[in-house]
Amino acid sequence: MAFVRWSGSRDESVGHDQTSIGMVMSVDDSTLCDEWMIDIGAGVHVCNDWTAFTSLQEDTMSFVGWQGESSRSKAVGHVNVCTKDAKSGRDVVLELEDTRYASSGIRNLLSLERLEQQGWVPSYSESATSEDRQMRLDHDAKMCVMTVADRQSTVMRWHMKFAHLNGQALKQLVLKDMATGFDSLKASDFDKPLKCISCQMTKQKRRSYGRHEKRSKVCYERLMSDVCYVGLETTGGNRYFQLAQDEALRYKWCYLLRTKDEASVNVMNLILQLEQKHVIKKFSRDQGKEFINKSLTKFLEEHGIQLLMTNTYTPEENCLVEKLNENLLNKVRAIRQATGLPTALWGEILLYVVEVDNMSPTKALTGTTPEMITGQKPDVRNLRVCGCVAFAHVPKEKKSHKLSPKAVPTLFLGYAMNSLGYRLLDLRSGKLIERLDVSFREDVTVESSYLEELLAMQYEGREVQLPPNVPFVPRCT
Template structure:
């Protein structure tokens, strides 16, 4: 047996397929396909040689910076350029450029097939998703997330604020149990692949009741686009409502359910103008009891809770939404800071309460204020001039009524340390608007504003702050 090594030509084998050639090199008794270095991101790219002289389309494709074939064809047929000669029959053949496939790769557009069209049958398919409001934006009780569940057929939706994402599992099971108990037929529930959904408990629940649990592919929100897009829509509406009433960010877990309830009673183009409530429940929603979020309501005080006959029969509160445990409204009590639900309430939709007072109320520091600072709704930088002037008169009337019925002041008591001839702050200046928004100045807009609010610091601090404003020509 000869021990001489084979010649160089015997160690190589070429495999030709049209204009493609593959090179195999012999190593021992085997031939191997040569690949690029492992450091390249592409796992294995075959060696390919193209006879550019025999394919002018490829040559012009490279010359024109890997221009797409449709544009090249248009240039040749219309004569937009001169000196570009490509046989027309080449445009009829399939053209592939591996460089373009690697460098220009994009995700495939998610077009719904006939089998993936939106269902129009109620409860047939539910979709669910969770949204993180951010670690720097915790709501009341430390709520950071919210979960949305939407019925695809009716576009009706349910909302659940959460402390942790893991709570979404229990909400999903609870809602489906209620729907199944009502005799509804749920065929499919679509979620992302998060652990709050893809867990043993939810899988067993769905399997035992014949419900398909369909997770979406990783990083493919388009497969769950209906509820994914809904997150942004509802958060935008919530942001607008809180902005109009200048509510603190901590109240978002209370405002979001209100937005969801109102959205269920609003017409949508997806249902040809119908409301989700009509599509799902079969009855026209009654919207005459809806009131503006952030407006002031006066809660009736039961006779048994009034100590004397001279105590007020109603106490002020801030509307946050609709009752969750019983029919009625959900409000923030402006004296105690507690969340209450009641049906006996009358509203003033043209006034709200200063943001700084609400922040103090949520922290239990409302004692620093002698009176509740009412302000017009919408707030100054949102309302038009006509709305603003009318609202200021309303606030002045509400302030006068509050002074007459207040039990915190005795008749004849004089306010010390306040100059009645002092120049009033001009809140129409943009410099002071920003200060008002931050709670640095008074929230009241009437002439007796300073008398109605106890400053957070001493009166000396307020006087020093006003001196600084005078030096900057803001007063």
């Protein structure tokens, strides 16, 4: 069998010996999906394995495959191919930039032109001929080249599961063993900066407020709350959200509101719930009219809770919850940027963000999570990427016949509010459902245009002609 050996280095100024990578030339009809083949006529690298990408962006380029078929790329990104030096046996990583993703391809393609542009030079064996245009990576022990899902991609997935939490906070979770379910992840995996395009586009630094008083150190001693107007209506008709936070514990609660009048009722119900185990001494709020009413004032007096109000137009005095509003909305923006979820789902995304934020470490607690302060280590094994595709089991009582599908496609939005399970968007009916028996595809989401039409049909009463099949697409970072 003929073979080709590639020699080269990304940096010719470095005085190291050149790297040699061995490959087998073949023209058989093997259809191994994880194989990488070099095509002399290919102008771009093409990969059919979504998990091999360490970063992705949307792309609509059309190209001709290695067998002459026409394909359309859905995304373009970076792939690392791990191999070994044919001479020394040491590990070598081929960095393939601008690689096109094509899920329908039967093989992964390496572009000869792109490799030569990177400085790799081929040398052929005597039995190799110029007619051999397809070169397959050998699977021999010392000359094996295979695609590996870069460890950074696993880190990125956890970054998304935690609603785009920063890398240092994730590192603390693993380093201090503050949660279970991280499997084989190590703290050192988070040393490299996270290259999340969605975070770069949606998060900006904000001036910090000066601290004017000492913070409470006793859990549940002081609660603070604020109402924020979003200006966009959710599927449930909500335009506001309310955040309540414990000053010492930094644990938070979130409520979606149709009108501001609902805020006082939420505060009273929360206090009644917490007073069963804790003593609440103070409640802080701004001068918003939603909290200026006789019923709330009377309730606080009866329960011996001191009411603290900020001065007009000075949100700095209620800065903890004010900054919390912006931080959480930044994460909502990042999730929408990464998944293309419609704006009408901002409320569902926000509830998901608050849920995982209570499992995340904070500087105010010296790197500990709010849940861990209470003595309960959070279990993150069931965390999923918001906006990913999920398949919900259909009970046999709801099947019309024996050949009915056993699961329906849905979109994961968060966690059930009053039961164990997941909160899902049915991709056929557009209804929000809660199910426990669910399987997930965290690398896939749904075209945003389809979701917009689905929600318009269900919640706005529009007449929309949906396609027969749900348009699944790769999820971008």
